[in-house]
Amino acid sequence: MDVSLVDWSRAQFALTAIYHWFFVPLTLGLSFIVAFMETIYVRTGNEEWKKITKFWMTLFGINFAIGVATGIILEFEFGTNWSNYSWFVGDIFGAPLAVEGIMAFFLESTFIAVMFFGWNKVGKRFHLASTWLVAIGANLSALWILVANAWMQYPVGMHFNPDTARNEMLNFWDVLLSPVAINKFLHTVQSGYVLASVFVIGVSSWYLLKNREVTLATRSMKVAGIFGLVMSVFIIISGDSSARLMARHQPVKFAAMENLYEGRTNAPLVAFGILHADPADSTHKKENFITRIEIPDFLSYMAFLDVNAYVPGIRDLIHGNPAQQIMPVSLKMEKGRSAIAALRDYKAAKRQNDIAKADTALNVLKENIHYFGYGYLSKPTDAVPPIPLTFYSFRGMVGLGFWFIMLFLLTVVFVLRKRVEHKKWFHILAILSIPLAYLATQMGWIVAEVGRQPWVIQDMMPTVAAVSAIETSSVIVTFILFAVTFTVLLIAEIMIMVKQIKKGTNERGAH
């Protein structure tokens, strides 16, 4: 396989995913915040709330459009750039994408027209229902996409069919309700709610700093502060169970995230650490920290709710650890190659109508099918994801998460005590927190996606085997095309957003 083709295809997918995720979390969270605000308006009849709702709705619309633009590419890139993948697991993976279109995306896009253009055309309650349906549609959309993503990380509810040479679904509910899927959905949408809350608080703080739109700012901060604070509690819970699921189902990712080379009981959590420049090579040792601050026993507890539990390190997982019943990757590679060869033999025997030979090959395939993907690896260390990126991203995400909790707490306290207008230092911190919220959610995805490399489907298909057979030059051209387009559109979006915020609610058209 052409490595540069794989890398460019990876880069293109990462580029589109990163850009898409610049916009989606704000859509997910702001849709609910706007729905809360409009509900207050409908219940109280207070026109000020209508004005506030319309202001945030305008920002929602600007953000929504570019989210949609970047999203369409992602769906089709599974076909254009990962066509082998599309066949190998399309029987399972395609279903959530189709369900998303039918059950969620239409809901969102139909009622968004009423939400934007229906103020003077439909009744108050119909309009409010439309706003809620947009929020529900957007979040349902996220559910199906995240179910699909979770399945790649934890493939369940299927079997391998040697006749079609693909994985086929056996149980839809296993796919939909797998613990990884539920957790991934909750954790991801909650991160969107947190980001949107930070965004609303940050923008409102800017108004307070400028002594403008005081009513809008304080009321918006109240809604966003409470929403953000509640969601922060939930995100801690979902983040905690996410770590445990990862330790169980993706132990290499977990070890990489912790830069844990030597497995151990009573493993400490590195709360803060700086790695040596090249810790990912084969000579890597746990001691490759320049400096670190550890919390004793906490990693064992976080992974298995038991301070005495053994947390396997990268060495255990790559070279094996018989005492812990961990198989070395080299053996898994052997088994994977046996599975691939058995599939080939099975096909050949079927062509020759040799039933006995086909049965023998099928038995070998069944015995080794769980290691199928390992057969494509060149060397055992290929199974290790990039450690520094995963390690730092995790710490960045968690650290910023704690800062946001503090921000929400301060917001709620200041708003309830009616002091928020006068805390300039707080306004500045809140404004600076907006880019940090984006950074935190991107780092979360880096942990999830970079950390699971080399797998496109955990243990079953490495990224190198999933790529479409096209020329590298074609992918380079489209990569550049999309990089330039998305960057220009991002700049346009930010400028329009900033201008709209500067206009506030006073001028006509700004709502």
Added chain:
Amino acid sequence: MFEQLSYTALQQYWWIIVSLLGSLLVFLLFVQGGQTLVYRLGKDETQRTLIVNVLGRKWEFTFTTLVTFGGAFFASFPLFYSTSFGGAYWVWMIILFAFVIQAVSYEFRSKPGNFLGKRTFETFLFINGLLGTILLGAAVSTFFTGSQFSVDENHFSRWETATHGLEAAFNVQNLSLGLAVFFLARTLAVLYFIQNIDHPEIIQRARRQLLFDAIPFVVFFLLFTVLLLLKDGFAVDPQTGIVSMERFKYLHNFLQMPVVAGIFLTGVILVLLGILRTVICFEKCHDKGIWVSGTGTVLTVFALFLVAGFNHTAFYPSTYDLQSSLTIGNSSSSRYTLTVMSYVSLFVPVVLAYIFYTWRAINRKKTNVEELDRESHKY
């Protein structure tokens, strides 16, 4: 319920669903057609803004239908998804790019702070309208003309031309369908404007424009249809699955599936009726044109999809290796997945019902400049 259906029946059911989505998509391309008419029908800024806003209230339907069409194809016929998207890379990438630039254009066009300027986004809308329609039409036409790809025994596909799908645009039949879709989209857009815009000057121009688009549409569609009926097609032996060329295959398909032929003819008649009624009795009939021609479009395209996939026909034929051709039998998802997805498809009528309801709520009255001035959300 769906568990009782045979695997073949489920595959056919899903081909019908995909065909329905495809035909709705072609109807909704009137948004794209309208985007290419913004400067033709709008002679000043106010008129152009009115046109863009009337279209802008519907652009997401087209977009969503395209995404759902893709998702449904992926879920039900994944081998088509992997073969076509992974192989005809350039055609699909250009189509996608055209839709990316569309999605932001409505929202960003007239917003303050738009450093690219209004004109840039209007150009984006034009590009989307031009490329989106022609290339989608050409891509669908390859269902009849074939493409050069091979599929190995593990169902991994490979495109056998370096142009990766662009070659489709140089085939007369593909091009004729592409241009037919382009002019049909413009025709439907004109009918949509006539129904929904309250502006005498624009309507006057739209009336004049109608035949300028309808006549080329009829010419290109006729050319495509004649070529289709006369051409050899890709027949599948139902016993062995072996694909071979059959003379007048698609003509045979129409003759052997009279219901499909009836749908096709009804569709064509309705498309023409919607146009002719609007031309002949404008004062009385102008409001109905979009619905008559729109329904005709859905029926015609639906029938074309059925002709492409039913009656033992390879719907995505390979001219490089006939036996690599895709049929609804060899490219579909497993029986279990099709069954599950069939239950999901029961939501389609619900979706259509709420789309119809909200469409009416928003389009109850024609849009005019005064209303736009009062509007808080304006493109």
